[in-house]
Amino acid sequence: MDITKLPKVDLHLHLDGSVKPETIVDLASEEGVELPGADKETISSLMQVKGECASLKEYLGKFLFVGRFLHTSYALERIAYELVEQASEQNCKYIEVRFGPQLHRGRGLSAEEVIHAVIEGLRRGEEAFGVKARGIAACLRSHSDALNREVITAASEYLGKGIVAVDLAGDEASFPAERFADVFRHARRRDIPITIHAGEAAGPKNIYDAVTKLGASRIGHGVRLQEDADAYRLVRERRIPLEMCPVSNIQTKASPGWSAYPIRDYFDQELMVTVNTDNLTVSDTNLGKEYAMLQEHFAFRPQELKRLVLNGVDAAFLPDAEKKALRASMASEFERLGIA
Numbered sequence: 001m002d003i004t005k006l007p008k009v010d011l012h013l014h015l016d017g018s019v020k021p022e023t024i025v026d027l028a029s030e031e032g033v034e035l036p037g038a039d040k041e042t043i044s045s046l047m048q049v050k051g052e053c054a055s056l057k058e059y060l061g062k063f064l065f066v067g068r069f070l071h072t073s074y075a076l077e078r079i080a081y082e083l084v085e086q087a088s089e090q091n092c093k094y095i096e097v098r099f100g101p102q103l104h105r106g107r108g109l110s111a112e113e114v115i116h117a118v119i120e121g122l123r124r125g126e127e128a129f130g131v132k133a134r135g136i137a138a139c140l141r142s143h144s145d146a147l148n149r150e151v152i153t154a155a156s157e158y159l160g161k162g163i164v165a166v167d168l169a170g171d172e173a174s175f176p177a178e179r180f181a182d183v184f185r186h187a188r189r190r191d192i193p194i195t196i197h198a199g200e201a202a203g204p205k206n207i208y209d210a211v212t213k214l215g216a217s218r219i220g221h222g223v224r225l226q227e228d229a230d231a232y233r234l235v236r237e238r239r240i241p242l243e244m245c246p247v248s249n250i251q252t253k254a255s256p257g258w259s260a261y262p263i264r265d266y267f268d269q270e271l272m273v274t275v276n277t278d279n280l281t282v283s284d285t286n287l288g289k290e291y292a293m294l295q296e297h298f299a300f301r302p303q304e305l306k307r308l309v310l311n312g313v314d315a316a317f318l319p320d321a322e323k324k325a326l327r328a329s330m331a332s333e334f335e336r337l338g339i340a
Contacts, residue, residue: 014099
């Protein structure tokens, strides 16, 4: 089948990992910053991983080059808008874009102003390209509780106005989930949905703790879930969606290779698996490539790809009425494609 025609959703998509190289050239020029080169290939090499990394930590290092240019409302609104455009090129119908407000305050923006700029870019992108787009504000594992509480407080002001959830991201191996129980209690008091990066660079205990101690209703990645029976049982019984990102998960060595990647096993065992990109630019990927990898390595059939897509719709942090309308629209597209 033609993967490009498949309607899609992307629930795990990092803003600063998906900036177009040519946009960095523009932003650097406007700021008078000299780059090693102005051609797309040179800049891409500074933003993308080549093949597999030694670890998640090495992978995250690619964000440092981009981050210096993302400290103004203009830059944040622009890259958010362009990310919706990129999603539309993959026939994506809904995206949830995550970003760390505290990472973009180097020139005096408040956390609230960062959030406002991003959701304004998403809103304009949705109007221009017809892709429903929402934001997830991410706390950082390496940040203090005070900084992370600031993010949650700011996000609560925009809940239902562009923000749909909060997240915990960063160096999972050095900062286990249980350390952040108090921070995410702050989110639960405000009735903010929670997704947590877990089971990517560290073991399944982080998944178990993310659900039981932090209140996660979704798990970012969850690759290592299979290593612990209790965590597995918890996720299966509670129907906790897993935001799996195949290309990135191989690059960061969350899984040692495609033959060991557990997505087919999880799917066959009826876990609620979703397929996402993680970082379009850093991983040099898109949703079409992600689904093509599933066909190539795991022989997913069109009907199974449909199930993965609809899992993403069902897992979306959207009000029930919007989710129902999105699901009906997607089902109609699958019907037109002849995928029952």
